[in-house]
Amino acid sequence: MTTPISEKEHAVLVDKLASQCVKCALCLPHCPTYELTQDENESPRGRIALFQALAQEKLPLTEKAKSHLDQCLGCRACERVCPAHVEYGQLLTLGRALIPELPAKAPLKKLSLSTRFLSWVLTQNTMNRALQWVLWVLQKTGLRNVAHLIKLPSLLGIGTLESILPKVPPPLKLLPFYEALGPKQGSVSLFTGCLSSLCDQETTLASIWVLRHLGMDVTIPTNQTCCGAIATHAGDIQEAHRLAKQNCQVFLDQNIDYVVTTATGCSAVLQEYASHFSFSSDLKVNAFPAFSNKVTDIITFIQNHWPATLTLSPVKGLAILHTPCTRRNVLKSPRDPEQLLTKIPQLTYKTFTSPHCCGAAGTYMLEHPLIAEELAQNLLKDLANLEVNFIATTNIGCALHLNKEVKKRYPQVKVVHPIILLAKALGF
Ligand code: SF4
Ligand code: SF4
Numbered sequence: 001m002t003t004p005i006s007e008k009e010h011a012v013l014v015d016k017l018a019s020q021c022v023k024c025a026l027c028l029p030h031c032p033t034y035e036l037t038q039d040e041n042e043s044p045r046g047r048i049a050l051f052q053a054l055a056q057e058k059l060p061l062t063e064k065a066k067s068h069l070d071q072c073l074g075c076r077a078c079e080r081v082c083p084a085h086v087e088y089g090q091l092l093t094l095g096r097a098l099i100p101e102l103p104a105k106a107p108l109k110k111l112s113l114s115t116r117f118l119s120w121v122l123t124q125n126t127m128n129r130a131l132q133w134v135l136w137v138l139q140k141t142g143l144r145n146v147a148h149l150i151k152l153p154s155l156l157g158i159g160t161l162e163s164i165l166p167k168v169p170p171p172l173k174l175l176p177f178y179e180a181l182g183p184k185q186g187s188v189s190l191f192t193g194c195l196s197s198l199c200d201q202e203t204t205l206a207s208i209w210v211l212r213h214l215g216m217d218v219t220i221p222t223n224q225t226c227c228g229a230i231a232t233h234a235g236d237i238q239e240a241h242r243l244a245k246q247n248c249q250v251f252l253d254q255n256i257d258y259v260v261t262t263a264t265g266c267s268a269v270l271q272e273y274a275s276h277f278s279f280s281s282d283l284k285v286n287a288f289p290a291f292s293n294k295v296t297d298i299i300t301f302i303q304n305h306w307p308a309t310l311t312l313s314p315v316k317g318l319a320i321l322h323t324p325c326t327r328r329n330v331l332k333s334p335r336d337p338e339q340l341l342t343k344i345p346q347l348t349y350k351t352f353t354s355p356h357c358c359g360a361a362g363t364y365m366l367e368h369p370l371i372a373e374e375l376a377q378n379l380l381k382d383l384a385n386l387e388v389n390f391i392a393t394t395n396i397g398c399a400l401h402l403n404k405e406v407k408k409r410y411p412q413v414k415v416v417h418p419i420i421l422l423a424k425a426l427g428f
Contacts, residue, residue: 010098011055017091018052020084027078032356032375033071041068044078044088051095066099071371073364074233075357078416080332089330090275097237114161114366119230120193123243124135125222132171132198137267139167151341160366164400168199178208178218185215185305189254191247191261191270191295195396203396203416206423207262207298213426214305223250227266232276233362244273248291259294260301262417263396265362267297268330297327298419299336299394306343312425314346317389320382321351322358322402324395337394337418344425349392352379360401376405383410392418 027044028034034043041050047069053059072092079088111119121127138144147153153162174192188211192204211218224247228240247270251259261267274289296304321337328334341349358379359365359372383406391406391413393399403415419428 001412003133005095007098010094011057014051014055014091014095014098017087017094018048018055020086021048021082022084023049024083027082028083030077030355032073032075032077032359033371035356036371036374041065042071044082044086047072048088048091049087050052051091051098054098056093061099069096069099073325073357073359073361073370075361076329077325077355077357080329085172089272093232093237093240093276111363112160112366113157113161115230115309115363117158118363118366119162122198122230123226123239125225128194129171130200132168133163135199136170158367164365164404166403168401169201172201174204174208174220176220176222178212178220180215180217181212182215184217185307186258186261187219187256187258188258188301189219189221189251191224191251191259191266192220193261193263193266193396195400196262198293200396200399200417202420203262206256206417206420206428207260209423209428210419210426211298212304214302214307215312216305219254219256221250221254225250227269229265229269229362232269233364241277244277248273248287249296250285252291255385257294258296258301259291260296260298262298262394262419264297264324264326264331264394265397269324270295271331293412297333297336297394299340300331300333302419302422303336303339310426312422313346313427315344315421315424316346317348318351318387319347319390319392319418320386321349321418322341322379322387322391322393322398323351323355324393324398325361328355329396337392340422341392341417344421347421347425350382350386352382354379354382358398358402360395362397365397365401372401373405376401380406380409383413388413390421391415392421394418 021044025045031043040046050065050069054061059065074092076089079086121131123394138147153159190207196203208218225243227247228243230245231239261270271292274292319341319343323334341347355377359375365372388410391402393402393415395418399415399417406413406415
């Protein structure tokens, strides 16, 4: 496999990125792990100092230091508020790749079995589809319940993963092309996302439904792959780079103006290919920026292409809108879902009062389930004394995590992508 960057280059880049920090501490109140612990080592400033000391080889890599760096959610709330514009996301990815025993040097060795299994399955389309069939057959025959009762997933070391997977629908083969309904306004390619393909086909089908009603032809390239979020979170730059190259080639071959994504987590990663792989010489110089510039999140795309003529039917209920960190801190379009929901007659909505991460954070919910649970339950306090029908979130990872936590106390609440509510208003 091509090595996209040498270890020495890593260290120099990490040192350079860390030196942007002026240690003002303005980010500390925005950091969820600092709020939970009040420990400087669990703050952005503390982690930046740790990364810099490691890059300069001034600090031995103790288990404690590793744990502080590992417990960062990667939510990037610190980056959003930093007056010195420290590129914390980039620092985190490159900094984690410096750590011995973490992925860059021994792929996925130290990650939990749940994460390793998930990343192995999700990055291979055939395995992803096979897992859908297995889960569906286990559900249909009642064997999934039996396995759950005898704690088989926990015995196999994948109990945390099994606990976040919802009931999967019967596997569905998407067509490569869906024609616009009514006069054609344009063409888009849909990035379906590996986790959504596994367990949230409703969002994919609702997205196709809405896009066609907007007059868009929709193509779905079959050779697209995982955006690389899991590998990026784990600091496995080689694997992230391999997946990025595949997606660039597949989507640029389509020669279409927009690559529309349904999950903001994928959107954020795809839009940052250009900056994350600026060192790459494997593709034509402009391939990563050319691809990243086409990527747009579906909610923002709809906002920008909303036809004045479209009539929506009522959808009754109260939705609480959750804003994923990737939407707030990376895509920087936190208000777009609200503007979309206001279009739907008879739907009322509120937003969560806490701006903090829900704890999903890529594979964080699998690696640090207790912290992830505490963060989600802090958010869900807002549901007390309200007749909530939906929690609406634009990221599949957040949806799975919130769904698992909300079912413990509010089983009547459905966690959905806002596009499903819009599609319902269009007769889906
Ligand atoms: S706000 Fe920015 S400059 Fe200030 S401590 Fe945090 S990361 Fe450093
Ligand atoms: S990314 Fe989130 S958890 Fe990590 S240091 Fe920044 S604010 Fe804290």
